[in-house]
Amino acid sequence: MKVGILGATGAVGQKFIRLLQNHPWFEICALGASERSAGKRYKQAANWVEDVPLPNHIAEMTVATCEPSAFSEVDFVFSGLDSSVATAIEGAFARAGIPVISNAKNYRMDNSVPLLVPEVNPEHIALIQSQSFTEDGSGWIVTNPNCVAVPLSLALNPLHKEFGIETVVLTTMQAVSGAGYPGVPSLDILGNVVPFISGEEPKIAPETQKLLATLNNGELDEPHFALQATATRVPSINGHMISATVKFKRTPKNINEVKEAIQSWENPIAELNLPSSPSEVIKLHEEERYPQPRLHADQEGGMQLHMGRLRMAEVFDISFVAMAHNTIRGAAGGAILNAELLYKKGILK
Structure with missing residues (x-):
């Protein structure tokens, strides 16, 4: 075409x-x-x-x-x-x-x-x-x-299907490439973290809820869960990181049940063999130091979601880190x- x-x-x-x-x-x-x-x-x-x-x-x-x-x-x-x-x-x-x-x-x-x-x-x-x-x-x-709603919805989708989402609190660590070119002035970002990105936080909740909505008779039935987001700019080049804590409607018995929900999730478009589709959509890392933008953002052509630090939480039910390439997967x-x-x-x- x-x-x-x-x-x-x-x-x-x-x-x-x-x-x-x-x-x-x-x-x-x-x-x-x-x-x-x-x-x-x-x-x-x-x-x-x-x-x-x-x-x-x-x-x-x-x-x-x-x-x-x-x-x-x-x-x-x-x-x-x-x-x-x-x-x-x-x-x-x-x-x-x-x-x-x-x-x-x-x-x-x-x-x-x-x-x-x-x-x-x-x-x-x-x-x-x-x-x-x-x-x-x-x-x-x-x-x-939005470049955060993409990895967030990919991470939450299998969890929402299994447990139902009630509340999400998250902080993003967003790469400088997300600001376009010429982007963030060097004296603002080198060796620094900027704890606010104008216009970013208000997009995350409504876009994620629309993505997770069920289509019924031509209309979207959106889930209504509370989401509190803090968007920060960090001095990485590519790869937006999300640190999230989630409360479910049904509390998982243990972390293995959460892992099973992620690992047993079936990609609904797998059989279409789309050229840009990653062979493994969600990569769940067991190594505590992973994922990292420099090591993982470009894997699977920049189209893979990386999750890690998956654990039961002292506040709410679980916590995890998710990361994806912002200008490829997220744009x-x-x-x-x-x-x-x-x-x-x-x-x-």
Whole structure:
């Protein structure tokens, strides 16, 4: 399929370009960015920050404005747009009959828009049918969650199914790559921890609850549990870490019952053999020092969730640490996996 990338010069747009190289199903055919970049060759418009060479054929492509008329040849677009412009631009593409698979936050909480992590809630793609961007249903929007809600929902999903979640208290330790480029000033983060990330904490609870919702007769029945989050920025490069303590509706007998719930969980999309899907979605580490972002964030192509420090808690029921690559699993890679699911299910065609 022919795909376009909106916000192609930004950090998420660059990650899309990197991950889509040699993809078996998708080929980049159009790049969009701001008017400042439009008309330039990509190598002139973008400050390439990925740690692999910029592909030659991408470097020579001409960047267009983010208007549907400039993307008439594509089958769908990935959006790495900034939230300040995403609402209008993504909506315009959907109304023009061009499907949008977005990393932006703007449409995540719309009741008709799937907020999707394929291993958690693949059935939510049915919400697309309720969208009204076009009369024939050709234009629609699907989003992937915030870079913390992705690993949190993956970790909580098997636990919620087995025990039911009542309360979650968590602290995130978020890598500097999550701030984009140029990101956090060096004097603010080197040898330091910043105990607040603007706009981050309010997303975590509602997005996680939407992801864990049950689809009943075309509507989402969301679980209602209390979640208190503290989001911090730490001087790691890639890999957002979560330290969580959870109270369940049904208290586990022991930690082995909790481990069994995680290890016996079955991936609902395993049989689809999606190119970006990790062979082992959840890696449960027994070594007390694991997971660590530097050692584990890139495993399974950056698409694996790592859990560790799983133990019974003195306060609430259990505690654990979870970690995933924020710009791959939590951003561009997650959006590509969404597209693969939609393609395999016949919604992208």
